[in-house]
Amino acid sequence: MAISLSYREKTLYASLAAELIVYGPYFFLHQQNSLNKVAGMIFSIIVLQIVVQMAIAIFTRNRITDERDHLIELQGYRAGYFAVTTMMVIGLGALWIHAALGQIHLDSRMMGLHFLSVFFGALVISDITKTVTQLVAYRRAL
Amino acid sequence: MAAIRNRIRELRALREITQQELADRVGVTRQTVIAIEQDKYSPSLETAFKVALVLGVPLEECFQYDPRGKR
Numbered sequence: 001m002a003i004s005l006s007y008r009e010k011t012l013y014a015s016l017a018a019e020l021i022v023y024g025p026y027f028f029l030h031q032q033n034s035l036n037k038v039a040g041m042i043f044s045i046i047v048l049q050i051v052v053q054m055a056i057a058i059f060t061r062n063r064i065t066d067e068r069d070h071l072i073e074l075q076g077y078r079a080g081y082f083a084v085t086t087m088m089v090i091g092l093g094a095l096w097i098h099a100a101l102g103q104i105h106l107d108s109r110m111m112g113l114h115f116l117s118v119f120f121g122a123l124v125i126s127d128i129t130k131t132v133t134q135l136v137a138y139r140r141a142l
Numbered sequence: 143m144a145a146i147r148n149r150i151r152e153l154r155a156l157r158e159i160t161q162q163e164l165a166d167r168v169g170v171t172r173q174t175v176i177a178i179e180q181d182k183y184s185p186s187l188e189t190a191f192k193v194a195l196v197l198g199v200p201l202e203e204c205f206q207y208d209p210r211g212k213r
Contacts, residue, residue: 006173066170067186068177138173141182 007056007063008072009138014052016131018045023124035113038120072137080130084122091118145211146184148204150175153197168192 005013022045026038057063095114099106106114154164161179165172168189177183178193185193194204 004173004176006171008171009173062171064169064171066174067189068170068174068183141177141180 006069006138007060008065008069009135010056010060011053012131012135012138014056015049016128016135018048018052019124019128019131022048023128026121026124035116038116072134075137076130076134079133080126083129084126087122087125088118091122094118145208147181147206147208147211148178149206150193150197150204151179153199153204157197159197164193164196167196 022041026041092115095104095106095118098104104110104114150164154161161175162172165175168175169192170185170189174183174185178185190205191201194201197204
């Protein structure tokens, strides 16, 4: 049976692909991360999202969104919010444990970088959680 | 079994209206019409009234509430 995708679903699949392509290296090449690379990733995801969303908008005739789309979007944001708060607590807790065990040194210079790393990781995971939650809701009808 | 059930598919077939036509006239996506017909999504009151209006039947003929059904 052919799967019919709405405009919102197409944009969500494109968003997920863009997120995995751009953010993937952040987790798998963690040792090589730097502030410049994080800034580059943020810039890349913005550009990629604009290009892909424009392409989908051009090639999709019916771009209507309705109440169900808004409800699913809210579900996604709720899941994303829980993910970001959970990841922040876990990330900061892990930082504290590593510092207490003496595995990392939290001086004033490094603390900002560690916090930024945890914050960016939490944002990335919450973004992906938000998108996946919405796609699952669409496939389950809600 | 869903708490809100409907006869949209049957009423639509009687009037020879496609899912896309109904969706366009109600102002929702075809995927939403499919979800409503399969009892997987309960529409808002406004959308339910619009569906009944397009199909030319009273609301209660189109949608039924089953208190034993799950939300």
